[in-house]
Amino acid sequence: MTSIPQIVVNDLQYHYPDGTIALKGVSLNIYRGEIVGIMGKNGAGKSTLIKTFNGLLKPTFGTVYVENNNISDTFTSYLSKKVGIVFQNPELQLFANTVEDEIKFSLKNLNLSKEAIDEKISETLKIFDLEKYRNRSPFNLSGGEKKRLAIASIMCRDPEIIVFDEPTIGQDASGITFIKQIIKENATSGKTVVIVTHDIEFTIDVIPRIILMADGLVVADGPTHKILSHDTILEMTSLTSPQLVKFSKSLTELGEKVPEDIFLVKQMVQYLSEFFKNESRKRKGGKP
Amino acid sequence: MNLIKFEDFSFKYSGQAQDFVLKDIDLEIDQGKFILLSGITGSGKTSLVRAMNGLIPQFYHGEMIGNVFVKGKNTREVPTSLLSKEVGLVFQNPENQLLAMNVEREIAFGPENLGIEWNEIDSRIKECLKVVNIEHLKKKAPFELSGGEQQRVAIASVLSLQPELIILDEPTSLLDPLGAIRILLLLKDLLQEKKVSTIIVIEHRLDLVLPLSDEIILIDKGRIIEQGKTHEVINGDIFLNIGLNIPKCVSVFQTLKNDKLYQGKLPLSVQESIEIIKMS
Ligand SMILES: Nc1ncnc2c1ncn2[C@@H]1O[C@H](COP(=O)(O)OP(=O)(O)OP(=O)(O)O)[C@@H](O)[C@H]1O
Ligand SMILES: Nc1ncnc2c1ncn2[C@@H]1O[C@H](COP(=O)(O)OP(=O)(O)OP(=O)(O)O)[C@@H](O)[C@H]1O
Ligand SMILES: [Mg+2]
Ligand SMILES: [Mg+2]
Numbered sequence: 001m002t003s004i005p006q007i008v009v010n011d012l013q014y015h016y017p018d019g020t021i022a023l024k025g026v027s028l029n030i031y032r033g034e035i036v037g038i039m040g041k042n043g044a045g046k047s048t049l050i051k052t053f054n055g056l057l058k059p060t061f062g063t064v065y066v067e068n069n070n071i072s073d074t075f076t077s078y079l080s081k082k083v084g085i086v087f088q089n090p091e092l093q094l095f096a097n098t099v100e101d102e103i104k105f106s107l108k109n110l111n112l113s114k115e116a117i118d119e120k121i122s123e124t125l126k127i128f129d130l131e132k133y134r135n136r137s138p139f140n141l142s143g144g145e146k147k148r149l150a151i152a153s154i155m156c157r158d159p160e161i162i163v164f165d166e167p168t169i170g171q172d173a174s175g176i177t178f179i180k181q182i183i184k185e186n187a188t189s190g191k192t193v194v195i196v197t198h199d200i201e202f203t204i205d206v207i208p209r210i211i212l213m214a215d216g217l218v219v220a221d222g223p224t225h226k227i228l229s230h231d232t233i234l235e236m237t238s239l240t241s242p243q244l245v246k247f248s249k250s251l252t253e254l255g256e257k258v259p260e261d262i263f264l265v266k267q268m269v270q271y272l273s274e275f276f277k278n279e280s281r282k283r284k285g286g287k288p
Numbered sequence: 289m290n291l292i293k294f295e296d297f298s299f300k301y302s303g304q305a306q307d308f309v310l311k312d313i314d315l316e317i318d319q320g321k322f323i324l325l326s327g328i329t330g331s332g333k334t335s336l337v338r339a340m341n342g343l344i345p346q347f348y349h350g351e352m353i354g355n356v357f358v359k360g361k362n363t364r365e366v367p368t369s370l371l372s373k374e375v376g377l378v379f380q381n382p383e384n385q386l387l388a389m390n391v392e393r394e395i396a397f398g399p400e401n402l403g404i405e406w407n408e409i410d411s412r413i414k415e416c417l418k419v420v421n422i423e424h425l426k427k428k429a430p431f432e433l434s435g436g437e438q439q440r441v442a443i444a445s446v447l448s449l450q451p452e453l454i455i456l457d458e459p460t461s462l463l464d465p466l467g468a469i470r471i472l473l474l475l476k477d478l479l480q481e482k483k484v485s486t487i488i489v490i491e492h493r494l495d496l497v498l499p500l501s502d503e504i505i506l507i508d509k510g511r512i513i514e515q516g517k518t519h520e521v522i523n524g525d526i527f528l529n530i531g532l533n534i535p536k537c538v539s540v541f542q543t544l545k546n547d548k549l550y551q552g553k554l555p556l557s558v559q560e561s562i563e564i565i566k567m568s
Contacts, residue, residue, distance in 0.1 A: 018432055042436025042464050088435045088462070091381055140301065143380045143458065144329030144492075166435070169461045170380070172328040172492060173531045198436075198464050201495065201536060238466040243495055243536045246558045251565065265536050269543045276549040279568050 005029035006161065006192055007053060012062035014048050022048040024216035025062065030194060035187045037203050037224065038196045040213035041238040046196045047088055049213070050163045053194070054083040066161070081110070084159030088166045088196070090150035094138040099130055099149060102138055106153040120156055128152040144170035155182065162186060163194040168202050180206050204228060204242045204263050212237045225263055244268050289360060291374075291453050291486055292317035292340050297354035299335065299344055306350075309335050311510045313354070317453070319485040322476060324497050324518070326490070327507035328531045333490045334380055336507060337455045340488075341375040342368040359452075373402060376451035380458050380490075382442035386430035391422065391441050394430055398449040409448075416444040419474055421467070435462040443471065447478075454478075455488045460496060468496055476500050495535035498522070499557040506530065522554050537561045 007030040014023040022045045030036050038046050051057040052064045055076040064071045071079060087093045096102040103121045112120065125131045128148050133141060138149055147170050154162065167179050183193050183206055197203055203210065203224060210227055212220040214237050220227055227233060229245050241249075247268065248258045256275070262268055294315040300308040310332050317323070317340075327333050338344040342363040345352045356363045358374050376398075379385045388394035395416050399409045417423045420440040425433060430441055439462040446454060454475070460468035478484045491497045504521040506514040514526045521527050528534060528542060537555050541564070544550035555561040 042467055043434045047434060089383060142330045142334060170458060170492060173533050175329055200465055238464040240465045243558055247537060247561055250562045265539045268540045272544055273549055
């Protein structure tokens, strides 16, 4: 991680035309190659915040810098090449007549040759398992399929900063595994990934740092497993702790000596394997 | 009488070279149950519930074989507007359901169309705003709300109809985690107080819904492949093997089972996991 942040938000306020103050003075830094989660209550301002990253919304007060460009005086067309946002609601993003056209449109203005575009379309449809729907209207897809197409239509542009608003909505196990893989691959190759999500189990698996918001403000920013086991902070931001964190805590209350940072399935299996082996040894030992 | 009955039902959407998306469905939905409907992306969950309130075939056209009955009424014959007293459907995408000027009007819309008295509507609005925790938003336009706020409005606008059967298509996908739990518990309460007779929830986030469900229906490639009591289904052969998001507690005990370290039932929740440990 270099020391100069890639996204710098400073005392940002955003007021909607109807008078709603959605952001009340948000400051944060995001570094190149990071995977960062943004979590918090419904209406906290998460979607509003990320819409400033590509200049879709301009600050009412305060500043947002993306790679030293002040978004208030940078062309949105320039920013939208750098920053790709997958919106919360795929239907607000999809508009073409066919799945193929949706990807094709996305690849416009990137100065690609016709051949390169065709190749990119086929590649994208294949990676995202949408080939069979190539000629289908995006609106006649299932909920999870729409989300996958929305993600595909942003990823095919290969943006340097990728922002996902609720990527796991409507996804089954293989869909979630696939999204985790995309996120990890992109971060490893130096891309920055920002993820707005309510999905705690997904967060604990792939997101190392989270920023928590409440009421238009940032209320916590730190390592995921620490924040997600802090009861007061969770309560304040309408979050709950992950299943296995709850499980470890309850085990501790029972008097078991559980290591403090168990939150993955494989760690819990390891711990309980020992537990069950001991129990059965005790039982055998106890028999006359 | 069954609340819903599918008889030898199949459906394919019109257009292009489509396949049947629902096949040979024979299904009965009884009263007094909290039912989880699950299956992977594209398996046919949304299509199945569209057939429970007449949206299929009245709104979504295609080729329909067999019949669906809602309290004995054939959904081919009775208009969807008249079925809305019996079946309330919260859409997968809340935005597609919202149309009024403000939140309050949105919640009033359904009951007004059923010709319910204004006094009664007024008290339902107040009640519904409260239960989904959006009293502060009542004068706002539904399109100027956050995703989770819209989902709450969509749920409230179906609750205000007080239907016998409430179907929710991924109702918690946009809700914050505590909000999701509260709203699911509220639905469970409505059922226990007999204010609704049955609830069907479609969910991918199984960790929240499993502990509340009396029954599970599993669908795969347009076919119902399992229907039964929650504990029986999760301990059966199918549940773990069709690509669902298995809650972590279930995965942990399943792995221990495979390793022959544990022999009992799989737990539905953290609480049940702890019970297992206490009993060991
Ligand atoms: N177009 C709009 N006009 C007016 N107010 C809006 C608009 N969009 C959102 N708001 C309000 O701004 C606040 C922040 O909304 P935002 O969508 O950023 O929340 P969020 O944190 O993304 O919530 P969720 O988890 O529900 O998606 C909310 O109170 C919301 O009602
Ligand atoms: N309006 C439509 N026209 C044509 N095909 C459709 C339409 N809606 C859905 N389909 C197709 O029917 C199949 C079942 O879709 P459905 O929406 O019922 O799935 P689902 O189980 O609800 O999936 P998800 O979990 O992703 O929401 C999918 O293959 C989908 O592409
Ligand atoms: Mg949002
Ligand atoms: Mg669906």
